[in-house]
Amino acid sequence: MSVFEASDGEEGLRVAIAQRPDVIIMDIMMNERTEGLFAVQRIRRTPELERTAVFVVSSLYSHVAHLSISPERAWMGHDEFFAKPVDMYSLLEKIRQYAGTSALDPNPVERK
Numbered sequence: 001m002s003v004f005e006a007s008d009g010e011e012g013l014r015v016a017i018a019q020r021p022d023v024i025i026m027d028i029m030m031n032e033r034t035e036g037l038f039a040v041q042r043i044r045r046t047p048e049l050e051r052t053a054v055f056v057v058s059s060l061y062s063h064v065a066h067l068s069i070s071p072e073r074a075w076m077g078h079d080e081f082f083a084k085p086v087d088m089y090s091l092l093e094k095i096r097q098y099a100g101t102s103a104l105d106p107n108p109v110e111r112k
Contacts, residue, residue: 004021013046026040026057036058054077055081079098
């Protein structure tokens, strides 16, 4: 499994288009308060990423009352929502579910 990082939504979109990941884990709060929301929407409108799962991670759902977001998928277009602090077991299980069981294998077999 390979992991790629991006420092903001724009860079994340560029990296995702170039690398075509199985799963994108996106925070909401970035340089701009809601930048992650718009990045998810742009990912969903990008044909090259239509099969890419998008996991949203945010404390907005549980910790910021005046700016809470719903974990419901319909309005943002994400596949999974994880409130911070993230339950790593649940996150890893969902990565396995979306990317396949070999995604987190510590000894992956190189495929040709």
